[in-house]
Amino acid sequence: MKTLTRLLALPIACSALLAACGGDNNDAASTPSQSGYYASKTNYQPQQAASTYEATPAGFAPVYTELVARHSTRGLSGMKYDDAVLNMWTQAKADGALTALGDKLGPDVEKIMKANFLLGYGVAGISTAGYGNLTQVGINEHKQLATRLYSRLPTLFSSVGTRKIEIMNSGQDRAVDSSQFFANSLGSNGTLAANITPAGINRYQLYFHKLSATGDKVTDGSAINAQVLQASLDYQSFAAAKDATGYGTEVAAKIAAARATPEIKTAARVVLEKLFSKAFLDKIDAGTYKFSNNSTRSYTSDDGKFTNKLTGDGKTKILSSVDAAALIYELYIIAPGLKNETGVDFSPYMPSDQAKAFAYLQDIDDFYNKGPSATEYSGVTYTIAAGLLLDFFAEVDHIAAGDTTRAARLRFTHAEVMAPFTAIMGIPGASSSVPRAQTYGYDNNAWRGESVIPMTANVQWDIYRNANGTLLVRMLFNEKEVDFKKDCDSARNAPGSKYYSYTKLKACYYPAG
Template sequence: MLPRKLNATFVGTGLMWGAIALLAGCGESDKSDVAHTYYQTKTPYAPQQDAATYEAPPSGFVPVYTELVARHGSRGLSSLKYDLAVYNMWKKAEEDGALTPLGAQLGPDVLKIIKANFLLGYGVSGISTPGYGNETQLGITEHTQLAQRLLSRQSALFQAAASAAGSAPRQIVVVTSGVDRAVDSGAFFVKSLLAGQSALTPLVTYPPAPSPYPEGGKAVAQPAGTNRFLLYFHKLVAKTDAVTNTANPLYTTYQDSQAFQKWLTDPDLAAKQAAIQADTAAQAAGRAVLERLFTKAFVDKIAAGTYSFANTGSMTFASDDGKFTSTLTGDGKTGITDLASGGSLIYELYAIAPAMKAEAAVDFTVYMPQEQARYFAYMQDASDFYKMGPSIQEKGDVTWRMAQILEDDFFNEVDAIARGDLSHVAKLRFAHAEIVVPFASRMGLKNVLQQQPLATMYSYDNNPWRGDYVSPMAANMQWDVVRDGRGTLLVKMLYNEKETDFKAACDGARYAAGSHYYDYGKLKACYGHNAS
């Protein structure tokens, strides 16, 4: 548990600093100070339970099916923004002679981050287009090991499926969002699965993408194994995904996606995001970070608005062998306009650095003291909470309603098993935080679905939602299904590989008191699912 004692720098009238005082009552994702990890949704993945402690199936039940959805693994920065804006700030400080000894180290370290992102994935088998947004070596390892643990946990299930491949073949269905890092995560996962049991190779299948879409226009072909409606539902667009026929089962998902995207421009959301950034505690946290790197006079100019910086300009980097060169230009949309934004962009580099240890080998903890790391982690959580988490009570389910299609897909797969259709032995889905977060809300997981009234502000004191619990890198939900000789199905959920309860309202569906296995018939009734 983090201490309640506040750094004197932050004592004052800050709207949100009471939130950081500090993680008392946090719930699932509390960390001790010893861990020094305040990376929130960029937290590198680790399984949350020792597999040796998993509850065994009840007597007479054997594994019959398994499925998962997983976020892509640890990645680099998504684009040239935070890093270039910080570097431009650093260059101006260098010109002004305003660098502290620690600040002098910052520029070269930011350049290492930038170069690593420009070249990310170059020379790595399985990465087709090097650059920003790709998985790092750590991300590849995360999905490689996730597959190994699934294979170990379900070894009997997969061995039986492999041995039956000739007579009664069962499929391992693989589906992704179609976005590179999700596609790559799926590929590395499957590669690892087959390395562990090569006899599964003929079972792997990539179903056709939903088509033809957009309706009413020229159809846009999607590669096999792609399903944007299922795994990219936060960003469905008319150009590729328009659904105009109200009788189409995908019409509701498309409309829910449009509602979510409209939410992103809602004045109430904008007001919450602005309040997070403008709070006096956020400005104080930014000053504490910046004054370790730059002179007070330089920092004062940022505070006064005399100096501002953005991700403008072009940079070029080449691979060491000279065979790959990349030139990129910043779009100028990411800015440092005050102390809070200056500190928060350095926090973004602090948060991404652990994922890029193999590629950049920089330690940003020296630039982000633990006290400020905690505060900027809170700011990140608050922003994500309102944008794609449970959000504002008065806004209803706008941030997670679109995840209904994924909930239905999980249940539909088990429905097939229930009616004796064993054509699938597993379904593996690979997506993004913007899918995992709403899905966790949709499923009503403990400490995930507590909304805030519009009149209040999310804080660590009044809400248990934490990004590092809900969606670290490679975050995943898995359902293991077992069956007895009478055909009774039980389902157990693992969330980030920890045995996790379904929503509290479904406690009556447990197979036995305290068990993590749930009677499937009662479970789907509790969730209101109707077999399609």
């Protein structure tokens, strides 16, 4: 069995880290399963009932569990889409250019805006109210995820004794808050609250997409953290289309081309002509009308004790019909998560066929910039997840070595971490890249934001041990039993089983040494 020290010495290069980076290329393309076409803003739902899970092999009992989860459903990240759309609507109203449906749009946008200005006010566990906070839907997502974790492994948690349940996060507010709501819910079972231990912030594992050469400089001699830092810098150059290879520029061109297709322009007009007159839309497309998030607005809570005043930065612009429809889509996908705060149903403004078209624009961006991306890109988008994957294995190594100090490690992070992590693991449906000569599409790849990185997206490993000390691993992806990468089929405990021999699984992912 490899020691943690030897694991840390492994190179981060794709060929050395995984036997087959990018996962199983035999994933079948599929139609989105949830489908309101909310892409990565899809509210979380577990994808399998625990009652249908494979029975635990005879003689084995749970001894450990670990998790990494995206923060739960949040509001808008800032006063951007809402303000720009409201400015456009205000001009249309002044022009008499609204349809009957369009007349309702402005008040609904303003309800969403007010809710975001005040989001989290008076909610225990939210320190600073406003944009970017978790919604009530989101708070419940992580509470319920914790409840199901406890219910799934009652023998582990009922016999936890003095073992630690570690909580780790990225340090960003919504991940911190998600971790606390989860921990409080888990801790409400029996005496578990006494076992829950903050493990602090780990940016190398849980915020690796934004590491800084200076602020995140490795000072403890950790080889894997140094490699993740360099991978992060390479990734950020790629994402900004400033990498020396030109791959980032190529991706930017693919995304721009997808946005510029006649189909997207037609979809935008279908959406907008239900709301505005054609003459008004023609003025936008001709450049006569331009709108942005440049307002100064203020909202006060109902009790009069909290006021939030903000000024937009003017960077979110409406310069075309496509821009306008894309921003309405942004409000459409955030609205379900704010249903408790607003009561707004935004679906009348975004018909299903057009929602699918704009979901694709989000998915192609996320696929290339966060997910499996193109085969020839050497894993630039997902090798940054190497430290997190390594930590999953290292935690099980402790159990294999007889160190049961921890009963669980629970990590809370972001979509920008979940997408690379599922890709580097080779999870079916989340990890197949496409050749550079092709362009990602719904007809040639199974990757979908709504199924890979919805709100509260999570990967969980449950570890089981028998009297001989043999360890088995069962993986859940969004609470559905899933396979590890295809190359590891020989590690299954039995043909077709979702339980894998830990020793063989580790040798499959780390074959060198």
